[in-house]
Amino acid sequence: MTEILERRRREKVVARLPERVEALGRALELVDGRLPAEVVEASRGVVSRAGDRLRLSPDHTIVALAGATGSGKSSLFNAIAGLDLATVGVRRPTTSTALACVWGSAGAGALLEWLGIARRHQVMRSSVLEDAEVSELQGLVLLDLPDHDSTASSHRLEVQRLVELVDLVVWVLDPQKYADSAMHDDFLRPLASHAGVMVFVLNQADQLSRPDVAACEADLRALLDGDGLGRSPVLVTSARTGLGLGRLRALLAERVLTRRSYAARVSADLAVAADALAEHTGAGEVADPDGKDVAALREGLAQAAGADGIAAAARRSYAGRSAASTGWP
The missing domain is CATH 3.40.50.300 (P-loop containing nucleotide triphosphate hydrolases)
Incomplete structure (x- = not known):
């Protein structure tokens, strides 16, 4: 019974390998240009080697x-x-x-x-x-x-x-x-x-x-x-x-x-590559910012966009148009 269960476990591992290779490939597309180039290239090498090995003789x-x-x-x-x-x-x-x-x-x-x-x-x-x-x-x-x-x-x-x-x-x-x-x-x-x-x-x-x-x-x-x-x-x-x-x-x-060695090797390679990406991207949930952080972010974005200058110019334009229309002051 133990041998049968172990064989079924290995079969499940092998069946999921193409899905894992594809998932790692998608992750690399998302982080390209955002993580260190050497980390991304090393992981691309893993995806390439794993894909090649899975396409070649499993026998x-x-x-x-x-x-x-x-x-x-x-x-x-x-x-x-x-x-x-x-x-x-x-x-x-x-x-x-x-x-x-x-x-x-x-x-x-x-x-x-x-x-x-x-x-x-x-x-x-x-x-x-x-x-x-x-x-x-x-x-x-x-x-x-x-x-x-x-x-x-x-x-x-x-x-x-x-x-x-x-x-x-x-x-x-x-x-x-x-x-x-x-x-x-x-x-x-x-x-x-x-x-x-x-x-x-x-x-x-x-x-x-x-x-x-x-x-x-x-x-x-x-x-x-x-x-x-x-x-x-x-x-x-x-x-x-x-x-x-x-x-x-x-x-x-x-x-x-x-035939478990080739699957174990590909699985280990994928795990190492995924861990390397996780190390540089972080893990866990992002905490909600408090009110002070939100206010500071809004102020920073407004300054970056030149919102104060735009508002001042709008005030001057509005005042000029009002004076021209009413003749006052």
Whole structure:
């Protein structure tokens, strides 16, 4: 019963998304020129991205693997795909552009074009298998992003661009860099409102003892809670030994099956944009002004309109006409 109610709730959320996008668009028309330009433009970007995503394939869930150099992100990508697709490196960034692996190609073409993934960086999962057996990940679009800490600014910009578009972000962390302040300050804390569409993976667990793994996991959990990401799950994996890969695949399969990540992402984006507009427009009822305020307003408007001067000129004109008519005084 609980599962049925949850499914119906998600269906209602999805059904209302076009209405919310349209409402935000109308609000932007009303505040244009009245609110800071950067706030309005940022919200317009949300409306555009949300509208595009809702028009594209709802049967696919876009999941991005994001992480720092040497985190094992590409190794994890290969392990999930079951193929050696991404080049693996330890010290230097080897992922210069996003690579996509797609389970179920029907309807994915327009989605990949919207993401800006070149054809040479796309792999259709069924096209590299001899059997066309339907996978538990059918409908998954898995991206291996460039390293967010790359020395190449183009790599960092590509990560920022795609993180704004994807349905679910899986942050791949390693025991050495999981507490990196730049990552928490620049990427994670600003996305606290999107906790429901982020997952954190502590990778390379095979390099630690069991007590150290538990300590790192607890420390990471505490850091994420401090970032406002308490709802985001934390998994422990090792791409080399396969530790935790079953749990990660099960999580991805559940997100793909329920198709809830894309709706949750669009909903979170719209909420953030609406909150930004509300912050600059104020909220609540406007109190009725008292008599003194009304009198002061009337006086100010009269002065602005030059009412005193007009009244004086009218008096002079009236007196002149009266004297001419009566000959008096």
